[in-house]
Amino acid sequence: MYQDFNVMVQELNSIETLRNDFVSNVSHEFKTPLSTIQGYVQLLQNPDLSGEERQVFLQRIIEGITQLSQLTENVLKLNKLENQHTLMEKKEFRLDEQIREVILFLQPKWEKEQLQLDIQMEKVKYFGNEELLYQVWLNIMDNAIKYNLPTGKISVKLAQTKEEVVLEVTDSGIGMNEGTVTKIFDKFYQGDTSHQNAGNGLGLSLVKKILELHQARIDYSSIENVGTTVMIRLENTEKNVVAQSVELQVIRMLF
Template structure:
C-alpha cells in the first residue's frame, strides 16, 4: 500500500474507534452497530489497527533514515579514498616524468642526427602529454580539498564575464553562437567563487566547440528554474552514446566516438567538482549525431 494509503488508514481507524467509544460512554447500554461486547471488540480492533499502522510508519521512517545515513557514509569514504588515490598517483608519477623530460632535453641538445632529433621530439611530446594529465589530475584533487574563497556577486555581472569567453574560442566564428540571459535572473545574486564558475562555463564552451563542426549551433542560456539559477549549454554536435552518458563525469573518461578529437577527459570532472562545491547540481542529455545539452544548477541568494 502506498504511503498515502497508510496515512488515511490511521485517522480512519482512530475515528471509528473514537466514535464507538463515545457511543459507549454517552449512551450506556446501547451498541452502535452490534451488541455491547461486540462493540468493545470493534473499538479495540479499531484502536489496535490504528496503533499498528502508526507503528509501521514509524519503523519505515527510521529504517529509511538509517539507510540514507549509511549511503552517505559510504559515499564519503569512497570519495576520500579516491582523493588519496589521486594523490598517490601524482606522487609516484612526478619524479619519473621529471627525469624523463630532463633526459630527453639533454638528447635534444646533443644528438647530431636529424632523424634521431625527430624521435626525441616525439618522445618529449608524449612525456608532455603525460605530465599534463598528471598535473590536471592533481589540480582536480586540490580543488576538492581546498576551502574555496566565496563572495557574493550578481548574475548580471557574471553573465557579462561569460559573454567575453567567446573571444578566446576561434571556432565560434564558424558556429551559430547564441547567448541568452533571462531578465528575471539578471538581478539575482550568487554566493561563490566567480573565477571557478567562470572556469566551469569556459570548459562547457570549450567542449561544445570541440565536439561540433563548422555550421553547428551552440547556445548558452542562463535562466531561472524555481529558485535556482540554470546555466545551460546546448550544441548540435556529435553527441554522446546513451550507454556512456552516466560515465562522462569521471576523470579521464572520453566518449567512444572522440578518437579524432584531442582532449584529456578532465573537463566534465572539473565542472562537476566545481558545481558540487557550490552546492549545485548538473545534468546532461545527449543523442549521438544530434547534440548534447549540459545544465548546471546553482542555488541563489
Template structure:
C-alpha cells in the first residue's frame, strides 16, 4: 500500500510539473511575443517621424534597422511595394494587399502576423503601421523563433528547476505515504487484539476525522464483542445448569417409578398395597410429564417459537376459571381468595395466558399460611393489561428475590418438595412476559407476603356488562 501511494503521488507530481512547465512556456512565449511586437512598433513609429526622406535617401531608410536580419518595407494603400530594404528592385515584388498584417493595419492602424518566409526560409514576425497622412503602410519584419532562441539559457535553468522540484516533491511524497500508512499499521496492530479476550484496544488521537471514526467504531465493536462473548458464556452456563437440573428433576420420578415397578415385579406387594403402588407410579408419571412439558414450553418461549395461535377471549373470565379450579387448594388451608377482575377482551395465545395466571395463583396458594389471604386484580390500561397477584404468605428474602425466576431455583428445597411442582413455574411466567415484551415486578417481605405485578402490552378491549 505504501508503494502504491508513493507511486500514485509521484505520478501526480510529475503530471503537475509537466502541466506547470507547459503553462510557463506558453506564458513566457506570449510575453516574449508581446515584447517583440512592442519593439517593432516603436521602430515603426520612429520611422514615421522621418518618413519625408525615406523614399529618396536609402541610407536614412536603412539606419532604422537594428539588425541586419530585419527588413523594412513601405507599401501604398493598393498593396504595391514602394521600397524594401532587402530587395533592390521593390517594384518587381508581388502585391502585398492580401497580407494579414497589411489588411489589419489598413483596418485598425496596426497589424501583426507570424509566418514562414519563402525568401528567407524561416519564421518571421511582421509588424505593420498605417500612416494616414501619407497613405502608406510601414512594415518591419524580423526572424522569430520564440523561446527556442533562448534555449541555451532556459533549458539548463528549467532542468535544474524541475530537478529540484522533483526531488522536493518525491521527499514530500515519501513522507506523505509514510504518514498515511503508519496510522493504518498501528490500527491493524490493535485490530489483532480483538480476538484476545480481555485485551483493551489503545488508539492514538489521530488528526484525521475519518481515522478517529474508524478507531471509535473498532473500540465499540470490541466492547460489543466482549459483551456478546460474556452473554454467550452466561447462556452456556445457564444451559449447562438447566440440563443438569432437568436431569436431576427427571431422575427423581424415574427412580421412584422404577422402584415401585421392581417392587410390583418381585411379587412381594400385598394385594391391598397393589393399588397404592399403581397410584404412586401414576403420580410420578404425571409429575415427569408436567416437567417435560414445562421444559419444552420454556425452550419454545426462549426461541420465540409460537406454538399456540393468538385468539380473542375474555381474560377476566379465564382467570376466574383458574381461581375456581384452585379452590380445593385454598379451602385446604382456609385461604380466602378475593378477586377484582375486569372483563377484558384480549388478543393473545390463550394457553400462555392460562400458564401465566395459573402459575402465579398456584404459588400464591402453595406458599401461603393457614387462614391467609390472596388478592387477584386485573385491569385494562392504555397500552394493554395489568395483573396483580398478592398473598399473605411466607414471603421471600431480598437475596432470593433476584433468583426466584430462574429455572429450578427453590427458596426452600424441603417445602418446595412438600408442596410439589416442577420448580419452573416462575421461570415460565418470566419467559411469557418477555415473549410479549412486558414487565414483571416483585415486592416481597419475609413473614408478610409477596406481590407480583405483570404489565403486558397486548391488544385489549374493555367488555361492558
C-alpha cells in the first residue's frame, strides 16, 4: 500500500512536470504544423484548383500530420521512459548488426544527400534493451545525416575492449559552437529555430534517457562548419553474460 502510494505520487509528479513542459514548450511545436494544415485545408476549398495543385496541397497536409504524430509519439516515449527508472527487458543481441540495420533503414536519406559512409564495426554482443537502443542509433545517425552537407561524410566505428564497447560517429556537417553543445540534451532544444530541418528537438533527450538506463556515457565534440563527433561508451557486458550463463549452468546442475 505504502509502495503503491509512493509510485502514485512519483507518477503524478512526473505528469505534473510533463504538463508544465507541455504548456511552455510544446505549444509552439504543435502550432507550426497545425497552422500549415489549416492553411492548406483552406486553400483546398477553392473549387478552381488544378489537379496538380490539389496534390501538392494534400502532400503538405500529410507532412504536417506526420510531424504532429511524430511529436506526440516522442512526447509519450519520453514520458514512459521517465517513469521507467530501472525495470526493462534486456537480452543479448548483436550491436553491430543492429547499427547496420539502422544505416540500411536510413539509406534513402543518406543516398539523397549523396553522403559517403565509412563503416568499421567489430562483431559486438551486448546485453541490453534492443528496442530502446535501436532508437538511440536511429537518432544519432539521423542527426549525422540531417546536419551534414550534401556529398559529405559520415564515419561509424564500433570497437570493444574487455571493459567497454565504444561507438564513434563522426560527420562532416555544419557542426556546433560550444554554447549549442551544452544544450542539445534539453527537451525541445533545436540549434536551428527556423524549422528548416524536420524534428522537434526531442531526439537527444530520448537518447540520453535510454543511455542512462544502460549506465552508458555520451560525449560530443564539435567544431562549427567542420563537423561533429559523438562517442558512446557502454559497459562491455559480454563478460557479464558469460558469468550469467555459467551461473545458470551451475543452477541446472544442482537441480
